[in-house]
Amino acid sequence: MIHGQIFDEAAEWFTALREQPGDPAVQDRFVAWLRISPEHVRAYLGIIALWSDLPLVDAERKLDADALTAMARADINVVALDQPVVPAVGRQSGQAGIRRRAWPRVMAAACAVLVVVAALIALPLLRAPAYVTGIGELRTLTLPDGSKVEMNAQSRIRVRFSEHERALDLLSGQAMFQVVKDPQRVFLVRSGQAQVRAVGTRFDVYRKQGGTVVTVVEGRVAVTSGSAPLDALPEGEILLAAGEQVTIEPLSVPLPKAANVAAATAWTRGQLMFNSTPLSAVVEEFNRHNRKRLVIDEGVDDFPITAVFATTDYDALVEFLRTQPDLTVRADGDSIRVSSLPTPQ
Numbered sequence: 001m002i003h004g005q006i007f008d009e010a011a012e013w014f015t016a017l018r019e020q021p022g023d024p025a026v027q028d029r030f031v032a033w034l035r036i037s038p039e040h041v042r043a044y045l046g047i048i049a050l051w052s053d054l055p056l057v058d059a060e061r062k063l064d065a066d067a068l069t070a071m072a073r074a075d076i077n078v079v080a081l082d083q084p085v086v087p088a089v090g091r092q093s094g095q096a097g098i099r100r101r102a103w104p105r106v107m108a109a110a111c112a113v114l115v116v117v118a119a120l121i122a123l124p125l126l127r128a129p130a131y132v133t134g135i136g137e138l139r140t141l142t143l144p145d146g147s148k149v150e151m152n153a154q155s156r157i158r159v160r161f162s163e164h165e166r167a168l169d170l171l172s173g174q175a176m177f178q179v180v181k182d183p184q185r186v187f188l189v190r191s192g193q194a195q196v197r198a199v200g201t202r203f204d205v206y207r208k209q210g211g212t213v214v215t216v217v218e219g220r221v222a223v224t225s226g227s228a229p230l231d232a233l234p235e236g237e238i239l240l241a242a243g244e245q246v247t248i249e250p251l252s253v254p255l256p257k258a259a260n261v262a263a264a265t266a267w268t269r270g271q272l273m274f275n276s277t278p279l280s281a282v283v284e285e286f287n288r289h290n291r292k293r294l295v296i297d298e299g300v301d302d303f304p305i306t307a308v309f310a311t312t313d314y315d316a317l318v319e320f321l322r323t324q325p326d327l328t329v330r331a332d333g334d335s336i337r338v339s340s341l342p343t344p345q
Contacts, residue, residue: 181199
């Protein structure tokens with residue numbers, strides 16, 4: 001069985017590839033994700049089948065969720081996908097011919113069942129409300145339970161509430177969560193390999209390319225690393241108190257540490273605070289808040305920067321870079337390009 005987390009990731013990739021067609025970086029990361037496991041390929045094919053073929057299975061849209069469930073569970077419609085169906089050979093050639101002619105219909109039925117199963121798993125996921133912010137846009141959401149989510153620029157969140165849990169997926173970007181206590185429903189935030197469980201607390205989650213940073217502002221949270229089922233909690237939890245932070249990255253041991261809470265949450269006050277932050281990370285942050293983009297050429301030293309800027313003060317960073325002795329800064333169409341000065345011969 002393909003784990004639900006993999007279907008989550010497959011749906012995220014499906015959305016990302018539709019929103020950013022032709023982006024080489026996105027395509028490279030997608031191919032790397034596919035190569036992790038055959039389960040990833042199967043999950044993604046299921047998502048594609050859902051969107052492209054489901055109307056053929058239920059052209060008149062008459063099947064409801066209960067009917068689809070019954071159809072998927074009926075023994076007559078189930079074909080084990082890891083074991084090929086081999087037609088039995090009858091005693092007479094006519095019987096064998098009938099079975100050979102029926103083989104395409106058997107395979108078509110198997111494909112239809114695969115589509116239905118993918119639909120059952122993925123439809124609740126794809127119908128869940130999703131919220132998006134653009135470049136320089138901040139947004140505050142008030143959830144049905146009264147909890148609040150502050151979204152940073154260029155962020156995307158999916159919200160799924162049920163009778164027993166409040167589940168949110170940070171698909172990209174950064175968000176601050178202020179959670180209202182509800183003893184009957186756990187509050188969960190998933191971001192890549194990180195899962196955060198919180199009760200009556202305030203915390204920040206920042207999903208970066210290499211991992212997820214969780215910073216606790218108030219209260220306590222429990223963080224798990226990896227794709228373990230949510231019901232596996234609290235096994236393997238990392239407990240964080242106010243003022244603590246942890247980074248969840250692949251192939252590394254997550255270690256809690258004291259956090260610079262002011263810096264981690266500066267974006268909620270319209271600021272960007274950097275403390276020995278590499279130039280590339282500083283530029284990445286600025287580009288989330290400004291339409292004119294900074295571009296760093298290869299070979300530019302990724303030197304550390306310690307400074308505080310307003311998120312909209314694009315010119316302040318450009319002027320700072322102009323003062324650096326080994327850099328040249330020039331306009332290049334709709335962007336500003338940062339290059340290294342040539343080495344004197």
